[in-house]
Amino acid sequence: MNYLLCLACAILTFTDTNPTVDAAPYEGSNLRSAVLLVELLLAAAGDAFIGYEGGKKLRRLDGVLCEPSKGTQAFGYTTISENKKYFHALINAEESSPNTPTFVYLPGGPGVSALGATLTLIGPCIVEADDLTLSLNKFAWTRKANGIFMDAPGETGFSVGSTEASMREYVDNLYKTLLEVISKAPHLRENLHLVGTSFDGSTATLLAQKIISFKSQSGIKLRSLIILDGFMSPVDMYRGAVEMARKRNLLPQKTIAKMVTDGDTCFEKVKACQPTGSHPDPDPSACQEAANFCRDSLLDPLKAASISQYDVRTAPGLEHKYYKLITGT
Template identity: 30%
Template sequence: MASPMKILVLLLLFLTPTFSHWVVDTLPGFPGKLPFKLQTGYIGVGESELVQLFYYFIESERSPENDPLFLWLTGGPGCSALSGLLYEIGPFTFNYANSTGDIPSLELNQYAWTKVANIIFLDQPVGTGFSYAKTWEAYRCSDTLSAQYAYSFLIKWFLDHPKFLSNPLYIAGDSYAGIIIPQIVQRIYDGLESGIEPRLNIKGYVEGNPATDKYADCNNRVVYAHRMGLLSDNLYESTKVSCDGHYIDEHPQNAACQYDLERVSKCTEKINMPQILEPECSNENLLSLDVSSIGENVTSLLLLQHWCREDNYLYSSIWANNKIVQKALHVREETITEWVRCNKTLNYKVNVERTEAYIYDVKSTVDYHKSFTNKCCRALIYSGDHDMGIPHLSTEEWIESLNFAVEDEWRPWFVEDQVAGYTMKYLEKEYELTYATVKGAGHTAPEYKPQQCLAMLQRWLSNYSL
């Protein structure tokens, strides 16, 4: 006899599921027909399907019927899936040199992860990218609700795409997605144990520079700054003692700690946290412009200042806000206000519990990783080693805290005979965790080191040693 939970889930899924998807053969800015299969669509989740999640699905360019299927989540929370698609692992990106018109030019990404995997890029949580809610109340979300909606999305997506049910499934993403991914993985395993249909062929997960323990990730920025030579030994030791190792707490009664933290701030405030070697600059003035009016002036506007990586992001605002582009993507016209790469009303900030629209109700996901040891599960965790936002040493710290057996000791891994980073491998029962740094990469590693990251993924998926 079916359990009450299973019956409830089945009723929610099958009573009134609605699917809307479209095949996209051409895209504004790209010459000719797309050489890969792109589908976009909406799937309703939550009560009465008031939340409508938008997605981009790209079939593997190699063997879609056999290659794994990834659900890719961009961080923030509130950063659009289109950001991960255009700037990190998708099959097309911008041709910056030739983007001088109203619609930026697109070109193929030779290091796209879609060369070896089917990927669903999901705009989540609600309020991200082109995802929307039918009522203002339905825009309220949280870490746990975001994970629940993503799981519901997956179940419904497979109902609409049953031919991919046998493909190995991985939940993947970077940055703040490290808070959401383990929850989704846990829900999938719980669903399998409860007999929920369809049965998802989950094999593991992939996380890049993942937020995992919010306190430790932020607190370790000071430790990282010292390790990278941004703080002197004397200043670091003084701050460590005066603040007792707690650098993001308020210390109103501790004058020595406050003084040391002010000195630390002076040393790091002009450092670009996503990639400490790149310039710290702001495009707030540019991004405040009406992107529809920039058109051919975008290049000349960018020449007014020295190059910043944020300059690249302006192109996505111009492209995604173009009505011709939105029509090609089959975005529901009545739902659109302005597309933004990252919705700042949702973005996480240190020591903040909530915004008007989002509650940060999961502080750490370390215990989720520990709980997967009784599952047949593979994990790939990678870190761009020049990211100060979520430093690699913080990731290494929580991985070490799991106390798993070391299968492969710390060593370099190579691409074209050059050191691409360093790696370790852990085993605990049927759970396998591979950790890798990506040398010279920033917060979103594939954006900075695309060739190395594709090689890393290919080897890991093939069960080869990095």
Template identity: 25%
Template structure:
């Protein structure tokens, strides 16, 4: 285990704990003898502990290719309140849940084919993460601080990943998380580089209290909720879109369009004041007006082509299979966990809503990142309703940055997936901003289109062109 001598460790039962002087209230507990899911690669599982009250579970897999030099990815699922292990076992991890739900099968299209990847359950009380006392996190900004502390301790513990390009990836409500995490990393990097400059020392000469520079190369958001003001406007267009057959009638869609002015006024107040008093009413009204009519049909909000599976909490039976498998005593014993796994915690979701976090404007955080050279990929499966591609493309086009006009005038061109030999979508790009519409995929692109999802991420992290 390559450990930085600047980080200090201690035995903690079946875990080894590592701390960082800059974060006296934080430590990570690591267990590295795990062989579940993919026994061909090195794994680390454990917790980020914040004081005695907050405990964030993580699961790390080395790259199947060149772990010493391949990029490093963080993956986050959304909700808010849903476990990133959904991404691991349903979408892009080294294994997937088997059809009968009693084990896992190898995933040939895992994103760790060409990258080291960590799945993090956050905020607390999500997945295997847990809180004690009154330390629940109910807003994106606070959640990002804990993620940044985790990355600092992890990278100063496992030093070989420090030089790697770092990518923050995720989907859905991660359209909130990822811009905030990117901004937090950028601020931390500026602080680290200022200290190093003042001391006239390279990063290799770190003191225990120093921050490591995280080589933030890109953000990649899949079917995200990022700019509610723009995105709410396009729900009627998606509900009556003809590609997969309209779900609602033209009359119903027109009624939804008639409610957008009120929705927009409420969201604009939220954007201005950023308080629960301003933002909670926007969430309640807009969700009822723009999402409610679709939900009443019984169709799957994550895939307009299908109905929700009967009896499934979130339309997909595989989610119950994942919960059942992760709650097996033998699995929990190997992971070193001692609590029930819950795929989505609706109390966490409700807390974020009641804190007014849902309609906040996170697209604004992307502009300074773009201007500093961070690459940003927004991708969207075009069968998703809840965070549909039409709204995602619209907010990207509306984003005010130095390349806005050029991006607006750029062409949409076909993206051919080499793995399948088919056109897998359309891409529009200018400089370091890219939008990718992916055909025949819903909210969870790697689940519906695993070949396209894998090729997309490998093309992106290897800095190749999509077209």
């Protein structure tokens, strides 16, 4: 998202609070993509989704994030309530067929903009290491599949509004947005796949359940649920931190002994925040208390010893020493 912010800052120096942006003078797909990103930012603050063509203001944005791509790209908002709207992007496959699959990508967090993965991992264009150059992504998922990307929950990315109070509300709003996208492109419902990363492994699972429950009304044919590095069970993650520290002798035995004791307290606190028969949604305050205690007691000891929780061979921030993400491998 640093790329988005840098582009926005660069272009906004040429605008005022009620700008009229003419994309024609900007040469090169990078700058045209930059203009699109600024228009997205401006649209997020207004009631209409505004674009420009030939110097004329439009009610609908027809720009693209990746101009060299052959697949059509569309962007818009779904109004959730008077003060909340979800941003969504539809990037159609470059190579389509009668049974082209469609995936819904949920990036995790919660609170991570879906456009981050669109521009760095799976979208038609990726940002190069210089943070300035857009290049075609030969490993793009959107080469052979349609991609639906949504910024959620709350004010994530280009979306507007407060963060939802429960997972139930979050999933309901995702479902509403998905239905609106599909209503404008009915073919997307025929071969749908959900992809949930990290925290959104849980979100995607709940969304899949809702899609299946309302299949007769929506006509959506959900073919698969894909979970990438899913954050499905906090208790197991925290327990794993203790086991890793103990079995690999990462910390002094006294510290590990305290982590074992604190682990029992952590598990009880996590249990206390879970839904019950009388309270179908988790208790936010209890969950926050559990998250704070478990992090401080079971993860921070590693950090204090300059050990990365993502790669215990190195210090925090130096994970790239042993691991480099190369798209397509």
